[in-house]
Amino acid sequence: MAIHAVVFDVNETLFSLAPVRDRMVEVGLGADRLEPWFRAILVDGIAAAAAGRFVAFPDLARHHLDVELRRGGQPADDATIARVLAGFEQTTPHDDVGPAFEQLRSAGVRIATLTNGTAAITRAFLERCDLDVLVDEVWDVEAAGSWKPTPAPYHWAVERLGLPADRVAMVAVHPWDIQGAMATGLVGAFLERPGAAGYPSGFPRPDHRAASLTDLVARLAT
Structure with missing residues (x-):
């Protein structure tokens, strides 16, 4: 899908x-x-x-x-x-962030960010790195009233996007974030950056996984 x-x-x-x-x-x-x-x-x-x-x-x-x-x-x-x-x-973006965002925009896929941190920090980061023009929505979890990986932030994001959950993918380097997203019906895309702890074997497998963001979004944009 x-x-x-x-x-x-x-x-x-x-x-x-x-x-x-x-x-x-x-x-x-x-x-x-x-x-x-x-x-x-x-x-x-x-x-x-x-x-x-x-x-x-x-x-x-x-x-x-x-x-x-x-x-x-x-x-x-x-x-x-x-x-x-x-x-x-x-902070500066990882080298694959800009190209990955460009891939998604070219494919007509909307881009949002959702952090347990603050939207203000995210927005400043995106503007500082000239990535803000590629991002449709910049969110934090405060409006949902709960941190990821509880269900509320994912449900809140899907509602704001106006899409069925299975048409929305969550990308993160944190396995717990992927698990929270998948448990609420989103597609889980795990980014396994070098040096990361990896994905726990006891967790349900993510729908997608890759070591670079460009490889990961290529699978999502097809």
């Missing part, structure tokens, strides 16, 4: 968090603290969603950065935290 719209996750799917890691190093944290920090944000945000509550990504990001700084014996003042989080304003 033809795909009429593709919804993209943002953090790590479209851009690397390397600039945030660089800022963490600048304030005295180890480069290896990025992944535990980001994972803690996701765990708490998803746990809150499972309990029927919504907590904004920036609030959790600041909280867990405060924890990291204190554990590392570094100042945890507002200026230091803001300096690290400003790394999100320096």
